[in-house]
Each structure stands twice: as C-alpha cells, then as structure tokens.
Amino acid sequence: MNQQKKYWNERFKVGDIWGNDPCPSAIMSIRHLEESNVTNIFVPGCGYGRNSLYFAQKGFEVIATDISNVAIDHAKYKAKRFKEDKLKYFSNDLFEPFLPHEQKFDAIYLSNVIHLFLERERKELLNKMSSLLKPNGLLIFTCISTTDTKNFGIGKEVEPNTFVYHGKTLHFYTSDEIQEILCPTYQIQEQKLHIQTETDPDGHQENLILRFIVAKKL
Numbered sequence: 001m002n003q004q005k006k007y008w009n010e011r012f013k014v015g016d017i018w019g020n021d022p023c024p025s026a027i028m029s030i031r032h033l034e035e036s037n038v039t040n041i042f043v044p045g046c047g048y049g050r051n052s053l054y055f056a057q058k059g060f061e062v063i064a065t066d067i068s069n070v071a072i073d074h075a076k077y078k079a080k081r082f083k084e085d086k087l088k089y090f091s092n093d094l095f096e097p098f099l100p101h102e103q104k105f106d107a108i109y110l111s112n113v114i115h116l117f118l119e120r121e122r123k124e125l126l127n128k129m130s131s132l133l134k135p136n137g138l139l140i141f142t143c144i145s146t147t148d149t150k151n152f153g154i155g156k157e158v159e160p161n162t163f164v165y166h167g168k169t170l171h172f173y174t175s176d177e178i179q180e181i182l183c184p185t186y187q188i189q190e191q192k193l194h195i196q197t198e199t200d201p202d203g204h205q206e207n208l209i210l211r212f213i214v215a216k217k218l
C-alpha cells in the first residue's frame with residue numbers, strides 16, 4: 001500500500017482527529033470565493049471533510065478527494081444530507097488521474113497538503129492543480145511556515161527546509177518561495193501568516209503557524 005495511504009489511514013482510524021470545525025483558512029476563503037463568483041470548488045487531500053462540508057453548507061458545489069479511504073468514509077457519512085451533485089467524495093491519490101479530462105474548477109482549496117511532499121512532487125502537484133483550474137480560477141492553500149519555530153528543524157533535513165520525522169515529510173515555506181513557485185502562472189491576491197490550533201481527541205492542543213495564500217490563475 002502507498003506509504004501516505006497507510007500513514008493517514010492509521011491516523012484517521014481513531015476518528016475526526018482535529019474536530020469538525022472548519023479551518024481558519026476555510027473561513028478566510030469565503031470572502032475571496034464570493035468576490036470571484038465561484039460556484040464549484042475542488043478540495044484535494046480533504047481528510048474527513050471538515051472544510052469540504054463547510055463549503056457545501058455555504059452553498060458551493062464541492063468535489064473532494066483523499067488518499068485515505070478511512071477519512072473518506074467518515075466524510076461521506078457526515079455528508080449524507082447533501083445531494084451528490086452538491087458534495088461528492090472520492091478516495092484517490094491526487095497524483096493519479098481520476099477526473100474527466102474536461103473537468104475544470106472555479107477554485108481549488110488545499111489545506112495543509114502541499115507541504116507533505118518533496119520538491120519534485122510539490123512541483124507536480126502545483127502543475128496538476130493549475131491544469132484543473134479555469135482561467136482566472138482561484139488557488140487557495142495553506143502550508144507550514146519557516147517561522148513555525150516550534151516545528152521547524154525537527155527530524156532529518158532531506159532537502160532545504162524539508163524534514164522527515166517519524167516517516168512524515170514536512171516542507172516549511174518562506175514567503176519568497178511562495179512568490180517563486182506561483183510566478184508567473186498566478187497573481188497572488190493575499191498571503192499572510194496565521195495560527196491554526198489543532199486539538200486532538202485527548203484534548204492536547206498544538207498551534208501551527210501557517211501561510212494562507214490566495215492566488216488567481218492568469
């Protein structure tokens with residue numbers, strides 16, 4: 001089994017490990033989605049659906065996917081009251097093709113996914129997201145920041161600012177790197193740091209310092 005699938009299935013076995021409130025970034029996205037008249041959103045790496053469900057509740061049409069079939073089962077259960085054309089879930093590896101060739105989105109929302117990979121895969125992921133967006137579509141994502149000094153530097157550095165710890169890869173982004181990877185395909189509309197507090201099922205809290213990026217495809 002794919003390592004990521006194995007790792008995340010194991011983590012999600014115990015339930016909705018960070019609670020069911022939407023992430024701060026999902027809430028911050030709404031203004032941008034409304035201003036750009038977005039109707040459909042793709043949410044890859046959706047986990048157990050805390051953000052995809054929120055977007056559907058806000059009236060957007062959502063397709064969401066995750067490599068963890070355990071997470072997708074949780075997400076589908078909570079989405080029962082939504083019609084399939086409003087909120088659709090698939091269990092799939094985002095690097096594998098699965099959507100009809102012509103399917104394009106007004107917006108893509110990626111919460112804490114892009115930083116899980118090595119450079120080559122991060123590039124591939126970004127190219128893939130760009131190919132799935134309509135012109136003027138919005139790419140909205142969060143990623144961990146080099147300014148997160150509590151987490152930065154833990155484990156073995158395998159590439160610049162990329163550490164592997166207990167089998168999990170984390171790439172920490174600088175603001176300059178965000179500019180570099182998005183230019184010239186995107187125009188950045190917003191980039192800011194924020195704190196996301198995750199509470200696990202035992203009540204332990206962890207503060208992540210994340211970058212929130214909204215970029216328009218040119």
Ligand SMILES: C[S@@+](CC[C@H](N)C(=O)[O-])C[C@H]1O[C@@H](n2cnc3c(N)ncnc32)[C@H](O)[C@@H]1O
Nearest residue numbers: 004008045046047066067068092093094111112
């Ligand atoms: C840090 S979690 C974030 C989950 C969700 N976005 C959220 O904020 O609640 C990363 C997610 O990415 C998913 N993931 C990792 N590699 C993936 C891949 N190759 N294809 C699809 N999903 C993947 C994991 O299963 C996990 O749900």
